[in-house]
Amino acid sequence: MPDTINQLRKKIGQTLDQILPTGAKCVLLDFPNYSNVGDSAIWLGEIEYLKARNVTISYVADCINDNLSVLKQAISEKDYILINGGGNFGDLWPHHQTYREKIIQAFPENPIIQLPQSIHFQDKANLDRVRKIINSHENFTLLARDEASYELAHRVFEGQVLLCPDMAFMLDLYHIGRAIKPYYDVSFLRRTDKESAGRMFDLPGTISAFVYDWLDEVPPPKTAAIYAQLINRLSSTPVQSSHLSELIVTASLRLALERVIRGAFLLKKGRVVVTDRLHGLIMATLLGLPVLARDNSYGKLSQFCETWLKPLIDAGIISFPDSQQAFEHNLAKMIRRDVLIQISEYYENAEAATTSCLFPTVWDRLTGQPGSLGSEFLRWAYLYQHGGNKCMARQLAIKAITYAPLCGRGYKLLIDLFISKILTPRRRSIIAWYKKRLGEVIFGKQAV
Numbered sequence: 001m002p003d004t005i006n007q008l009r010k011k012i013g014q015t016l017d018q019i020l021p022t023g024a025k026c027v028l029l030d031f032p033n034y035s036n037v038g039d040s041a042i043w044l045g046e047i048e049y050l051k052a053r054n055v056t057i058s059y060v061a062d063c064i065n066d067n068l069s070v071l072k073q074a075i076s077e078k079d080y081i082l083i084n085g086g087g088n089f090g091d092l093w094p095h096h097q098t099y100r101e102k103i104i105q106a107f108p109e110n111p112i113i114q115l116p117q118s119i120h121f122q123d124k125a126n127l128d129r130v131r132k133i134i135n136s137h138e139n140f141t142l143l144a145r146d147e148a149s150y151e152l153a154h155r156v157f158e159g160q161v162l163l164c165p166d167m168a169f170m171l172d173l174y175h176i177g178r179a180i181k182p183y184y185d186v187s188f189l190r191r192t193d194k195e196s197a198g199r200m201f202d203l204p205g206t207i208s209a210f211v212y213d214w215l216d217e218v219p220p221p222k223t224a225a226i227y228a229q230l231i232n233r234l235s236s237t238p239v240q241s242s243h244l245s246e247l248i249v250t251a252s253l254r255l256a257l258e259r260v261i262r263g264a265f266l267l268k269k270g271r272v273v274v275t276d277r278l279h280g281l282i283m284a285t286l287l288g289l290p291v292l293a294r295d296n297s298y299g300k301l302s303q304f305c306e307t308w309l310k311p312l313i314d315a316g317i318i319s320f321p322d323s324q325q326a327f328e329h330n331l332a333k334m335i336r337r338d339v340l341i342q343i344s345e346y347y348e349n350a351e352a353a354t355t356s357c358l359f360p361t362v363w364d365r366l367t368g369q370p371g372s373l374g375s376e377f378l379r380w381a382y383l384y385q386h387g388g389n390k391c392m393a394r395q396l397a398i399k400a401i402t403y404a405p406l407c408g409r410g411y412k413l414l415i416d417l418f419i420s421k422i423l424t425p426r427r428r429s430i431i432a433w434y435k436k437r438l439g440e441v442i443f444g445k446q447a448v
Contacts, residue, residue: 004311008165015164019141027059027075030084031252035217037263038279040256042085045170047253059245060252063099065231068106077109085115085167087300091126101133116145116164119152120298131156146303165308168282173264177287180268184208187270189280195296201327210269223255272334278304290334291318
């Protein structure tokens with residue numbers, strides 16, 4: 001996974017380096033002053049790139065509060081205008097598109113770079129209007145973040161069109177992810193806006209899940225109020241004679257960071273992410289989480305993954321199941337994969353530890369279901385016990401019993417054979433409790 005992400009970061013650098021000089025001065029527009037975590041992740045990724053490129057950001061504005069007269073004070077004809085990337089290039093989110101068109105028309109002399117976007121128009125008349133506006137600008141560059149958007153833009157627009165990954169990949173979230181402990185099997189991020197394609201898959205009854213949409217932001221960050229106050233003051237204060245613009249850049253960075261951290265904690269509530277949000281998928285990938293994805297209303301997720309993330313699809317880290325049965329099968333595999341990754345971090349050579357025990361042939365014969373979820377948990381519980389971590393061994397044994405319905409009746413024999421090795425033999429009461437729990441789970445009553 002790190003190799004794939006590093007390649008995407010390298011591609012972002014190669015693409016932007018050819019159109020944005022080192023040490024340039026720019027304004028960065030369409031700040032995501034709303035709760036959508038994904039757009040804030042894009043914004044932070046853009047800031048990371050610009051900082052590494054030694055590009056000065058002299059002005060920041062969002063599409064609602066921007067004042068063109070103030071912007072014109074903050075910019076010279078040589079300065080670059082950068083417009084935030086995302087998935088709002090088209091007629092699905094008119095506020096962003098109207099703002100984009102207004103900027104292109106108001107600054108015909110400045111070089112304008114539209115950072116990586118997905119493009120989607122429902123009405124051809126709207127596409128024709130945008131085509132005329134963009135083609136009238138002499139120095140407009142459009143970055144498309146998937147092949148479908150690139151082909152459409154290359155066909156319709158006369159200016160420079162380049163293919164570039166999403167800017168959120170400039171973020172390093174992996175170490176944040178390692179510091180957050182999951183509480184559920186699944187973090188279920190589902191859209192509640194106009195891009196939702198409808199019903200998602202149903203979760204199996206044995207799976208614990210945290211279901212949410214990260215648009216819900218209660219209470220809002222305190223930085224949001226600070227940003228609003230600074231924007232209001234800027235409208236009545238000359239940019240050149242104040243430090244307000246610099247303060248707004250700082251406030252926007254802090255606000256975006258707070259939202260991305262909130263999103264990371266939401267995603268890491270589960271060991272597997274199920275989502276129909278593209279940046280739920282992207283941030284989960286950056287956090288090191290496996291993803292079960294479903295497309296949005298116009299195929300944005302699959303188009304992006306087919307363009308950039310095929311190695312992760314081939315490796316089974318990202319999956320687009322086409323049926324409820326495929327969803328449940330892939331979910332069970334991903335949960336097992338997460339267990340293997342956790343153990344491999346504990347052992348320097350997890351594969352050698354596995355083959356040195358009684359597994360896999362004897363183990364699979366006893367359970368009757370090779371590779372079953374409860375079998376996997378108990379297998380690793382044995383390995384933790386073997387490695388001296390009795391506390392983790394007990395936790396994994398409890399997990400194994402939780403998933404007993406997936407293991408069949410052979411699991412009872414499995415418990416009888418191995419539970420005394422996983423738990424301290426002196427703790428007869430604990431062993432009795434496990435057997436009682438086993439009976440309740442498998443047979444619906446206490447075992448005799």
